[in-house]
Every structure is written in C-alpha cells, then in structure tokens.
Amino acid sequence: MTTVSPLHYLIVSAVLLVIGTLGVLLRRNIVVILMSIELILNAVNINLVAFSHLHRQVNGQAFVLFVMAVAVAEAAVGLGILIALFRNRGTVLADEMDLLKW
Amino acid sequence: MAPFSYNATDHLALLPPILMALFACAIMLLDVLSPSAESSRRGTVFFSLLGMTFVAYSLALQIRAVTHAPGFAIPAFQGSLIIDALSLFTNGLVWFSTVILLLCAYRYLEIAHEHRSEFYALAFFAECGMYFMAGAVDLIALFVGLETSALAFYILVGFTRANRQSNEAALKYLLLGAMASGFVAYGFSVLYGISGSTQLSEVSKAVVRRGSADPFVILAVVTIAVGLLFKIAGVPFHTWAPDAYDGAPTPVTAHIAVASKVAGFAVLIRLLLGSLASARPIWAPILAVTAVASLTVGSIAALTQDRLKRFFAYSSIAHAGYILLGFLADSDDGRRGILIYVFIYALMNLGAFAFLISLRRPGSAADRHTPGDLIGDLRGLSKRHPLQAALFVVLLLSLSGLPPTAGFLAKYFIFIALINTGHITLAVIAAAYVAVSLYFYFRLVREMYLLEPRPAEQHTVEPLASSLGIRLALGTTAGLTLLIGLYPEPLLRLAFLVTGGVP
Numbered sequence: 336m337t338t339v340s341p342l343h344y345l346i347v348s349a350v351l352l353v354i355g356t357l358g359v360l361l362r363r364n365i366v367v368i369l370m371s372i373e374l375i376l377n378a379v380n381i382n383l384v385a386f387s388h389l390h391r392q393v394n395g396q397a398f399v400l401f402v403m404a405v406a407v408a409e410a411a412v413g414l415g416i417l418i419a420l421f422r423n424r425g426t427v428l429a430d431e432m433d434l435l436k437w
Numbered sequence: 438m439a440p441f442s443y444n445a446t447d448h449l450a451l452l453p454p455i456l457m458a459l460f461a462c463a464i465m466l467l468d469v470l471s472p473s474a475e476s477s478r479r480g481t482v483f484f485s486l487l488g489m490t491f492v493a494y495s496l497a498l499q500i501r502a503v504t505h506a507p508g509f510a511i512p513a514f515q516g517s518l519i520i521d522a523l524s525l526f527t528n529g530l531v532w533f534s535t536v537i538l539l540l541c542a543y544r545y546l547e548i549a550h551e552h553r554s555e556f557y558a559l560a561f562f563a564e565c566g567m568y569f570m571a572g573a574v575d576l577i578a579l580f581v582g583l584e585t586s587a588l589a590f591y592i593l594v595g596f597t598r599a600n601r602q603s604n605e606a607a608l609k610y611l612l613l614g615a616m617a618s619g620f621v622a623y624g625f626s627v628l629y630g631i632s633g634s635t636q637l638s639e640v641s642k643a644v645v646r647r648g649s650a651d652p653f654v655i656l657a658v659v660t661i662a663v664g665l666l667f668k669i670a671g672v673p674f675h676t677w678a679p680d681a682y683d684g685a686p687t688p689v690t691a692h693i694a695v696a697s698k699v700a701g702f703a704v705l706i707r708l709l710l711g712s713l714a715s716a717r718p719i720w721a722p723i724l725a726v727t728a729v730a731s732l733t734v735g736s737i738a739a740l741t742q743d744r745l746k747r748f749f750a751y752s753s754i755a756h757a758g759y760i761l762l763g764f765l766a767d768s769d770d771g772r773r774g775i776l777i778y779v780f781i782y783a784l785m786n787l788g789a790f791a792f793l794i795s796l797r798r799p800g801s802a803a804d805r806h807t808p809g810d811l812i813g814d815l816r817g818l819s820k821r822h823p824l825q826a827a828l829f830v831v832l833l834l835s836l837s838g839l840p841p842t843a844g845f846l847a848k849y850f851i852f853i854a855l856i857n858t859g860h861i862t863l864a865v866i867a868a869a870y871v872a873v874s875l876y877f878y879f880r881l882v883r884e885m886y887l888l889e890p891r892p893a894e895q896h897t898v899e900p901l902a903s904s905l906g907i908r909l910a911l912g913t914t915a916g917l918t919l920l921i922g923l924y925p926e927p928l929l930r931l932a933f934l935v936t937g938g939v940p
Contacts, residue, residue, distance in 0.1 A: 352623055359616045368612055375619030379626045386630035394635050395626075398577050402622055405584045409615050412588055416595045416611060420604040429612075432605045 344385035351378035365427045369413045376406040450513035450520050452495040454565045460488030461561035468554035478552055485539050485557040496528055516636055517575030522935040527571035527703040530783050534696035535564050537787045540906030541794045542688040551597045563589035567700040576625040576635040587614050594685040606684020613677040617667030624661030627653055641712035649718045658719045668701040672730035675754050682750035691790030694753045695783045702779050724761050731758030736873040743812050745793055756782050759851055766854035773932040774850035781847040788832045788914030795903045815884040826885050828915040835918045837878040838871050843921035
C-alpha cells in the first residue's frame with residue numbers, strides 16, 4: 336500500500352483550484368459560481384493543512400481558520416446581494432445580467 | 438516562539454484600526470438610539486468626521502514615533518505588522534480618500550433616498566481593512582486585511598438596493614473579487630509551504646533559496662500576481678471595473694478607484710518589490726504585458742464611452758498601466774515614480790469624481806440615464822458654472838499629463854525611470870498613449886467650453902447638486918494638483934523618505 340505524501344494533497348488542491356476557476360468562468364447560475372469560489376478557497380485550505388502537517392507547526396492551521404471565516408463572510412454577502420438582485424430582476428443567471436455593458 | 442504579549446508598540450500599531458472599528462460600531466448604535474431620522478443623519482455625518490479626526494491623530498502619533506525609530510520602521514506583534522514610511526504613506530492617502538467619501542456621500546445618498554448610517558460604518562470597516570493591507574508583513578494579516586476591505590466594498594457598491602445597476606455591479610465585483618482573493622490565498626498557501634512560516638521576511642529567504650526557476654515559486658508568484666492585478670484592475674483582469682464603477686454610487690466609485698487601488702499598490706510594492714523581489718524574472722513579464730494591455734484597452738475604450746463614470750473607469754485602468762510600468766524599472770527612481778504617481782493619481786481622481794457627484798441631480802431611480810451620467814450632460818457647463826468647470830479642466834489637464842499640473846510630474850518620473858533602466862520600447866509606447874489620452878480628455882473640455890447646450894436639455898442641466906462638502910473636496914484636490922505641479926519639492930522628499938524605508 337502506498338503512503339500519502341504531501342504531493343498527493345497538492346495535486347488534489349490543484350485540481351480543486353482548476354475546477355473552481357472553470358466553474359466561475361463557465362457556469363451560468365450565480366449560486367453555482369459562489370459554490371465554485373468556495374472550491375477555490377477549499378483548495379487553499381487543503382494546501383495549508385498539508386503544509387502545516389509537513390512543517391509540524393500550527394501556523395497553517397490558524398490560517399485555515401481565517402480562510403474559513405472569510406469564505407463564510409463572502410458567501411453571506413454574496414447571497415445577500417443575490418437576493419437583492421433577484422427581487423429586482425427575478426433571475427439568478429449570470430448571462431441575464433446585462434444592464435452594464437461597454 | 439515568544440509568548441504572546443501586548444506592549445506599547447503593539448498598541449501604537451493597532452490604535453488606528455481599533456478607532457476605526459469602534460467608530461463603525463458606534464455609528465451603527467447611534468442610528469438605533471437617535472430619536473428621528475433627520476437627527477440620525479446629522480449625527481452620523483458629524484460622528485464619522487469626528488472619527489476621522491481621531492484616526493488622523495493616531496496616524497500622527499505613529500508618524501512621530503517612526504521618525505525616532507531606527508531605520509524608520511517599527512515592527513509590532515512579533516513581526517506581523519509594521520509601521521513604516523510605506524504604511525504611513527498609504528494610510529495617509531486612504532484616510533484622505535475616506536474623508537472625501539464622507540464629505541461627498543451625504544448629498545448623493547440624499548438624492549438617491551438611501552441615506553442609511555451603515556454606509557458610514559462600512560466606510561470605516563473598509564478603511565480598517567486597508568490599514569492592514571498597508572501595514573501587514575505577515576501572510577495571514579495581509580489576507581485578512583485584503584478581505585475585510587473587499588467585503589466592505591462589495592456591500593458599498595450594492596448600497597443603493599433598489600437600483601438594478603447597483604445590484605448588478607455589486608454582484609460582478611463580488612464574484613470576480615472573490616475569485617481573485619482565492620488566487621491570492623492559494624499563492625499565500627504555497628508560499629507558506631515553501632517557507633514554513635507566514636512572515637514575509639522568512640518567505641523572502643525561502644524564495645531566494647529556491648531561486649526563480651522552482652515550480653512552487655512560479656506557481657505562488659503567478660497566482661499572487663494575477664490575484665492582485667484583479668484588485669488594481671489591470672487588463673486582462675479588468676472586466677469587473679467598468680461595471681462596478683458605473684453601477685456603484687459615485688462616492689463609492691471614487692473610493693474604489695482611489696483608496697482600494699492605493700492599498701492594492703501598497704501590497705504589490707510590499708510583495709513584488711519587497712519579499713518577492715528575487716522572483717523578478719517571473720513577475721516582470723506578467724506585469725509588462727498587463728501594463729501595455731492596460732494602456733491600450735484603457736485608452737481605446739475611453740475614446741468610445743458616452744457615460745462619464747465608465748469613461749473614468751477606463752481612464753483609471755490606463756493610469757494603472759503607467760503605475761505598473763514603474764514596477765518594471767528596477768531602480769529607486771522606479772519605486773519613487775510609483776509612489777509619486779499613486780499620490781497624484783489619488784488627488785486627480787478624487788477631484789474628478791467629486792465633480793461628477795456634483796453633476797448628479799434628482800431623477801427617477803429606475804431611469805437608466807439619471808441626469809448627470811452622460812458626457813453630453815457637461816455641455817455648456819462653462820457658461821453656467823465657470824468656477825467648477827475651470828477646476829475640472831485643471832484636473833483633466835493633470836489626468837492627461839500636461840506640464841503646469843501634477844499629472845505631468847507623475848508621468849515624467851515614470852518615464853525617466855524607464856529610460857534610465859533601458860526600457861526604451863516601453864517608454865515610447867507609454868508616451869504614445871499620452872497623446873491618445875490628450876484626445877479623449879479634451880473631448881470633455883470641448884463639451885464644456887465649445888459646444889452649445891441643446892435647447893431641450895437646458896432646463897435639466899441647470900442646478901448643480903453641490904454641497905459644502907463637495908465644493909471643499911473639489912477645491913482641495915484641484916488646488917493641490919496645481920500646487921504640486923508648481924512646487925513638487927515636498928512630495929519628492931516624501932517619496933525619497935518612503936523608498937528609503939521599504940523593507
């Protein structure tokens with residue numbers, strides 16, 4: 336049985352980063368875009384925990400707590416703005432947000 | 438690791454953000470406690486200006502302490518915060534921008550029927566975040582600072598809730614801004630991985646040790662550079678900027694264009710010219726491409742705009758391009774050029790946006806073109822409001838970089854630095870875009886001075902929604918722009934002081 340090395344964690348987090356970025360750029364539904372942003376931040380968290388374990392110190396884990404708090408705050412503000420928008424426009428699709436162009 | 442302690446130095450470093458946060462909370466409480474809406478409004482404005490006075494005092498205390506400190510820098514909190522010339526320079530500009538925001542916001546929010554005290558509280562929270570962006574020398578503190586200010590800005594952009602453009606702008610800003618923060622955080626996590634520490638001094642050593650061909654260093658530097666270029670709206674990461682600028686309430690637009698960008702450049706200086714300086718071969722090409730692209734897209738798109746705020750969004754993208762060129766000139770001249778440009782950029786843009794706020798007049802909220810939004814609304818302004826028009830012309834001259842004003846100085850130092858470090862091609866390209874910018878800024882002058890107002894419009898363009906605060910803001914910024922152009926000595930000395938102190 337092979338052991339799990341830090342490199343494996345890095346690969347997982349890199350994959351999550353790519354999926355998250357593609358999600359932000361390609362998906363239409365804004366709720367899904369917000370979820371993709373969470374994926375990016377979770378990629379960061381996996382990285383930090385893996386490195387924290389590698390270096391045998393807790394700084395990285397402390398960083399994770401801050402990233403989690405920020406992720407929650409971002410989701411809260413994002414959904415709040417989305418609700419305000421939905422009340423005015425009745426849509427959560429990104430390609431129908433076309434009032435502001437050029 | 439030293440046991441946690443809290444001493445006088447830490448207190449000095451933390452005093453301004455503590456004051457900002459306390460005043461933000463106090464303003465929200467005040468709103469609940471005050472008897473009538475009218476007294477709440479007045480109380481909020483008075484209280485926020487009082488808060489800014491206290492913050493100014495605490496920054497003055499820091500300045501006094503720094504002048505006696507060895508190396509013009511005071512580290513605090515076991516080296517996660519620093520008070521130095523760069524942090525004070527940035528905080529001073531952010532403070533000024535916040536004061537202008539507070540002065541201009543009252544009339545604007547009244548016209549929009551959205552005068553709520555959270556606006557002022559959020560302005561304080563944003564300033565609090567930017568304080569940490571300017572002074573943090575630790576990855577965690579830096580990230581938290583970036584996010585605190587960004588979250589406050591997302592809400593401020595969407596502050597006029599009933600306005601669809603404002604909603605949409607806030608959402609676009611939030612989605613792209615959050616993705617950019619994610620990239621920055623990812624880069625930080627990799628930096629932590631290669632150095633085993635969150636302190637920038639340790640990170641710097643690790644980056645030097647690994648060299649600039651190491652894949653982890655490349656990954657970290659590229660993600661951080663991309664994330665931060667989003668924040669300062671460099672092309673091709675600028676797509677949020679025109680929308681957010683256009684949809685946001687104009688005082689907030691001014692604050693994003695100035696304070697947020699100034700703080701973003703402070704982080705770029707601290708990271709790219711400080712701890713990641715040895716990774717120059719990685720980030721220099723990214724910045725060069727972004728700078729030239731920003732100049733091109735900013736200048737060409739500004740030519741085609743007919744909405745004023747969009748026009749200034751693209752113009753500020755072009756200005757970001759000039760500032761980025763300063764990073765490419767690897768010399769003290771370049772660093773000084775960046776600081777001088779940032780300072781003058783802040784003045785010119787605050788003035789220009791204060792002028793735009795004064796153009797705003799009551800109109801229906803659902804109307805797409807509220808009077809005062811279009812370049813055509815400037816028509817014939819010189820006849821009716823000669824003084825305001827003249828001050829705006831001073832600012833436009835400065836924005837385009839003509840000699841008697843400060844804008845010339847800003848571009849001059851960047852160009853000199855580029856030529857002295859052998860970046861002749863870049864200097865020539867940048868100079869060519871100065872010519873383009875002359876054309877599009879003079880379009881506004883032409884509207885104000887040479888074109889007659891269309892008879893049908895005359896009644897709509899009549900009164901300027903000016904208030905004492907707006908007049909004060911416009912007068913101060915235009916006056917300083919002219920003064921610095923004529924007597925640049927103090928600003929140059931300030932720039933020398935700051936470049937001596939960047940760790």
